[in-house]
Amino acid sequence: xxxxxxxxxxxxxxxxxxxxxxxxxxxxxxxxxxxxxxxxxxxxxxxxxxxxxxxxxxxxxxxxxxxxxxxxxxxxxxxxxxxxxxxxxxxxxxxxxxxxxxxxxxxxxxxxxxxxxxxxxxxxxxxxxxxxxxxxxxxxxxxxxxxxxxxxxxxxxxxxxxxxxxxxxxxxxxxxxxxxxxxxxxxxxxxxxxxxxxxxxxxxxxxxxxxxxxxxxxxxxxxxxxxxxxxxxxxxxxxxxxxxxxxxxxxxxxxxxxxxxxxxxxxxxxxxxxxxxxxxx
Amino acid sequence: xxxxxxxxxxxxxxxxxxxxxxxxxxxxxxxxxxxxxxxxxxxxxxxxxxxxxxxxxxxxxxxxxxxxxxxxxxxxxxxxxxxxxxxxxxxxxxxxxxxxxxxxxxxxxxxxxxxxxxxxxxxxxxxxxxxxxxxxxxxxxxxxxxxxxxxxxxxxxxxxxxxxxxxxxxx
Numbered sequence: 243x244x245x246x247x248x249x250x251x252x253x254x255x256x257x258x259x260x261x262x263x264x265x266x267x268x269x270x271x272x273x274x275x276x277x278x279x280x281x282x283x284x285x286x287x288x289x290x291x292x293x294x295x296x297x298x299x300x301x302x303x304x305x306x307x308x309x310x311x312x313x314x315x316x317x318x319x320x321x322x323x324x325x326x327x328x329x330x331x332x333x334x335x336x337x338x339x340x341x342x343x344x345x346x347x348x349x350x351x352x353x354x355x356x357x358x359x360x361x362x363x364x365x366x367x368x369x370x371x372x373x374x375x376x377x378x379x380x381x382x383x384x385x386x387x388x389x390x391x392x393x394x395x396x397x398x399x400x401x402x403x404x405x406x407x408x409x410x411x412x413x414x415x416x417x418x419x420x421x422x423x424x425x426x427x428x429x430x431x432x433x434x435x436x437x438x439x440x441x442x443x444x445x446x447x448x449x450x451x452x453x454x455x456x457x458x459x460x461x462x463x464x465x466x467x468x469x470x471x472x473x474x475x476x477x478x479x480x481x482x483x484x485x486x487x488x489x490x491x492x493x494x495x496x497x498x499x500x501x502x503x504x505x506x507x508x509x510x511x512x513x514x515x516x517x518x519x520x521x522x523x
Numbered sequence: 524x525x526x527x528x529x530x531x532x533x534x535x536x537x538x539x540x541x542x543x544x545x546x547x548x549x550x551x552x553x554x555x556x557x558x559x560x561x562x563x564x565x566x567x568x569x570x571x572x573x574x575x576x577x578x579x580x581x582x583x584x585x586x587x588x589x590x591x592x593x594x595x596x597x598x599x600x601x602x603x604x605x606x607x608x609x610x611x612x613x614x615x616x617x618x619x620x621x622x623x624x625x626x627x628x629x630x631x632x633x634x635x636x637x638x639x640x641x642x643x644x645x646x647x648x649x650x651x652x653x654x655x656x657x658x659x660x661x662x663x664x665x666x667x668x669x670x671x672x673x674x675x676x677x678x679x680x681x682x683x684x685x686x687x688x689x690x691x692x693x694x
Contacts, residue, residue, distance in 0.1 A: 406569065
């Protein structure tokens with residue numbers, strides 16, 4: 243009879259994957275080969291393992307959306323900007339101070355000049371920031387006035403200040419941003435960037451809604467139209483279509499026509515785009 | 524990577540081009556969620572930049588970056604567990620469920636039987652198969668990544684394959 247069968251098969255189960263892979267030592271491979279003809283159960287296992295192996299080899303990789311690359315590039319640019327903070331952030335108040343530095347005798351070591359310059363720049367930045375209300379030059383004043391709010395928002399949204407901000411926090415930030423600000427300020431640009439590049443569709447939706455509240459700004463209509471081909475999430479696509487229709491943006495018609503024909507858009511999105519065209523024309 | 528460590532950040536671009544696809548795949552198989560995986564892949568590259576000074580040039584970049592991806596996934600998993608216990612209201616208010624319904628649908632469109640079977644495996648087993656079958660890791664590399672010997676990695680991979688076979692051919 244087949245008395246050793248259950249234990250033998252149990253032992254085989256551990257060996258069979260390696261047997262199928264041809265990675266079994268010769269002695270053990272022979273043992274498996276000797277066992278197989280007597281055991282339909284193990285034979286079935288081998289066929290299944292081979293089929294499974296083939297299917298695993300044939301499996302197609304998941305391809306990320308291009309948004310991933312865009313986000314990465316954006317993140318990289320921000321990191322690069324942080325590497326040279328004096329070049330990007332303290333640059334605006336630089337001109338008057340730069341003259342002072344250049345008056346020093348050239349005999350001073352170059353390095354010392356650089357260090358001194360950066361200290362002066364940082365000090366100038368702090369001073370400008372503190373004395374906003376009685377600044378002499380209105381343009382510098384304006385820049386200093388608006389920069390922190392929207393720069394901070396941008397920084398917080400992209401997590402470039404070192405902390406990764408969760409999606410729900412980003413939504414909170416985006417939602418609050420349009421409450422605090424008047425139309426016409428740089429926050430709009432930050433929101434547009436968020437709408438186009440934030441990895442999370444819910445954050446993009448919130449940015450959509452925030453922009454809609456700031457729709458008096460001339461850039462908003464343009465941005466919503468241009469965002470249409472970028473978005474791949476059906477929620478965001480539908481929201482954008484609704485907003486463009488309710489704001490009666492005629493210019494959106496060509497983009498809507500393209501979206502209505504996009505093979506990768508969901509049928510419901512294409513139908514919405516079609517309906518939108520009908521209302522706009 | 525040595526150039527990136529020396530603050531030449533542009534040198535990260537070729538590394539991104541080479542690894543972001545495989546990393547995204549790895550994370551998608553672990554999480555079964557494309558959107559989350561995009562976020563997590565981005566986080567991996569953020570951490571590469573953040574911790575670039577800790578990179579040892581003697582260490583293979585691949586091993587280093589996958590170790591980081593594992594940690595990112597582990598963090599994500601813990602956060603998700605915590606969130607599950609936290610208030611559902613928050614998620615509902617921010618429209619999380621709205622988006623989740625759509626993204627779930629998209630994922631399931633992509634899925635065939637094999638991926639469904641893979642998704643039913645316990646995460647450690649799934650991970651080892653994904654590394655071995657989809658990411659081209661040898662048992663030696665897997666052993667290093669998981670902190671066990673190559674032989675142990677091989678045994679684990681074979682057990683995982685058998686487990687997958689049972690699910691895959693269950694009906």
